[in-house]
Amino acid sequence: MAPPSGQKTSQSTGTSAVEYADINWDEIGFDLVPTDHMYVMKCSGEENFTRGSITPYGNIEMSPGAGILNYGQGLLEGLKAQRTEDGRVLLFRPEENAERMKIGAERMCMRSPSTEQFVEAVKQTVLANKHWVPPPGKGSLYIRPLLIGTGPVLGLEPAPEFTFLIYVSPVRNFHTGPLNLVIEDTIHRATPGGTGGIKTVTNYSPVYKARALAKAKGFSDVLFLDAVTKKNIEELSSCNIFIVKDDVISTPATHGTILPGITRKSIIEIALSLGYQVKERVIPVEDLLEADEVFCTGTAVVLNPVFSVTYQNKRVEYKIGAEAVYKKLYVMLTGIQTGRIEDNMGWTVEVD
Ligand SMILES: *Cc1c(COP(=O)(O)O)cnc(C)c1O
Numbered sequence: 186m187a188p189p190s191g192q193k194t195s196q197s198t199g200t201s202a203v204e205y206a207d208i209n210w211d212e213i214g215f216d217l218v219p220t221d222h223m224y225v226m227k228c229s230g231e232e233n234f235t236r237g238s239i240t241p242y243g244n245i246e247m248s249p250g251a252g253i254l255n256y257g258q259g260l261l262e263g264l265k266a267q268r269t270e271d272g273r274v275l276l277f278r279p280e281e282n283a284e285r286m287k288i289g290a291e292r293m294c295m296r297s298p299s300t301e302q303f304v305e306a307v308k309q310t311v312l313a314n315k316h317w318v319p320p321p322g323k324g325s326l327y328i329r330p331l332l333i334g335t336g337p338v339l340g341l342e343p344a345p346e347f348t349f350l351i352y353v354s355p356v357r358n359f360h361t362g363p364l365n366l367v368i369e370d371t372i373h374r375a376t377p378g379g380t381g382g383i384k385t386v387t388n389y390s391p392v393y394k395a396r397a398l399a400k401a402k403g404f405s406d407v408l409f410l411d412a413v414t415k416k417n418i419e420e421l422s423s424c425n426i427f428i429v430k431d432d433v434i435s436t437p438a439t440h441g442t443i444l445p446g447i448t449r450k451s452i453i454e455i456a457l458s459l460g461y462q463v464k465e466r467v468i469p470v471e472d473l474l475e476a477d478e479v480f481c482t483g484t485a486v487v488l489n490p491v492f493s494v495t496y497q498n499k500r501v502e503y504k505i506g507a508e509a510v511y512k513k514l515y516v517m518l519t520g521i522q523t524g525r526i527e528d529n530m531g532w533t534v535e536v537d
Contacts, residue, residue, distance in 0.1 A: 203272045206316045206355075210323040213357045215485075222313035224306050224351040226298065230336065230343060234298045237306055239313045242352060245335075252334025252344030257387040259333035260289040263484045264447075266311045266326040266353075266536060268318045269524030274311060276328075276534040277522050279304045281447045286332055289383035294343040295332060303330070303349075304534070310351040311536045317355050321523065324357040327485070333386075356485075363492030363505050364405040364481065366421070368470065369395045370497075373412040374422065375442040381419075382441045392422040408494065410470070411442065418468050424483030425449040426491075428468060428476035429510045435472070438465040448482040448518070454530065455517045461510070474501045480511040488515045 208218070219242055226237025252258035262282045267275050283303035290297030298306065307328055311318070318326040330351045334344025372395040375381020380388060392407070399407045408426065411417045419437055420426055425446040427436045434456050439445045456463050473479065479491035490505045506512070520526030521533065 203268075203320075204316045205320065208355075210319050210355075213319065213324055213355050215356055218317075218354045220314045220317045220353050220355070222310065223353075224310040224313075224349075226302070226306065226349045227335070228296050228347055230296065230345045230347070233296060234302055234347075234349060237298075237302075237349065239309055245348075245350070247335045247348075248337040250337030250339060252336060252338050253386070255338065256334075256341065257385070258293055258295065258344055259331065259386040260286055260293060260295070261384050261386055262286055262328075262330040263384075264307070264328045264330075265356075265484055265522070266318050266328060267523045268321050268325075270321050271524075273524060274315060274318050274326075274536045275522065275524055276307065276311070276536060278447050278451070278532050279307050279534055281450070282307075282330065285384065285445070285447070286330065289385060290332060292380060292383050293385055295334060296347050297332060298349050306330075306349070306351055308534075308536050310353060314353050315536070317353065319355050319357075322358075324355055326353050327356045328353050331386075359486050359489065361405065361486075361489065363490045365403070365493045366406055366408045366479075366491055366495070367399045367402065367404040368410060368418075368494065368496040369399070369407040370410055370415050372407075372409075374409040375419065376412045377442060379442070382439060382444060384444065389422070396422060404495065416469055418470060418473050419443050421481055424481040424486050424489070427452065427480050427482065427511075428473055429478035429480075430472070430476050432510065433462045433464060434510065435464040435466055435468055437468050446483055448484060448487065451518060451530075451532065452482050452488065452514055455514055458530075459513060459517070470496060474499070477504050478509050478511055479503050480514075488518060 222239050223242045225240050226234050228234045264282050280300050283300040287297045332349050335348040336344040336346030338344050395407045406421050409419045420443050453463050481489045493502045521528050
């Protein structure tokens with residue numbers, strides 16, 4: 186992908202002309218596309234964050250002793266900005282990401298931006314990169330806030346300086362097709378008392394191994410079990426899971442080992458509003474194997490159906506297609522996110 190050219194082209198979308206970065210919007214994928222600007226805000230361990238600013242996108246400098254480099258003191262977030270048909274730019278529930286970062290920061294002994302600071306910083310970052318928000322139907326602008334310990338430490342203690350940073354990258358719409366999952370029963374993602382319920386950076390590379398082994402066998406991803414009994418399903422490495430049986434929708438309850446996804450929460454609320462019964466509960470593997478439908482949710486995947494699950498060499502297939510329950514939930518969620526369906530939930534925030 187070419188570096189930012191800084192050039193803009195004008196495209197007419199119905200009522201108004203919208204400026205876009207000069208790239209081929211049909212060729213974006215999931216690789217990082219550098220944009221023009223990022224947001225940076227720093228504070229010492231003794232004070233709160235006060236003021237940040239938009240800076241040119243580029244490498245950051247830190248001490249080799251930085252807390253993030255040595256002990257993984259850091260959190261990530263993920264949300265998206267979408268372009269509507271009439272050229273507006275919408276965020277989806279950004280204050281939820283802010284709240285989740287605050288909870289994570291408390292667990293990781295870090296200072297965090299206030300909800301207002303977080304949302305304002307996201308808006309400023311998107312505004313500064315507005316021409317990188319893809320045209321309607323071509324994808325979205327993925328927004329990655331980071332909160333990291335950038336001050337130097339040698340002993341095991343919180344860094345003396347924290348940096349809140351936001352960068353963005355245009356990404357195409359996710360159309361991988363239905364997933365083929367394999368249940369992982371030896372490597373675990375999260376343990377009770379651990380950090381599975383927050384988005385610490387230290388949760389992700391430990392699952393590369395399980396994913397690599399699964400991918401080598403042709404699976405799309407792994408589904409993790411609870412580490413204590415190894416009998417109940419929890420989630421994937423970066424998305425939550427739901428099962429549908431006889432019009433009852435169930436998802437594992439979040440008690441510290443499962444990341445409380447904002448897409449998960451939204452799908453629960455949409456399902457209830459459409460009249461479905463929704464249960465947050467313990468889900469034994471047997472229930473998963475007997476389900477009619479299975480799907481995954483997350484900012485990156487949005488809502489992705491699962492075609493098959495393999496457990497101890499037994500493979501089960503699920504219903505997919507236009508008549509499935511997940512399809513109705515998907516249409517409603519993406520309709521609200523892209524402004525196609527009126528947002529009666531009050532979830533979208535316009536950036537202007
Ligand atoms: C981010 C994440 C999710 C999905 O959360 P959303 O807020 O819906 O994007 C689910 N599971 C894990 C482990 C995650 O890191």
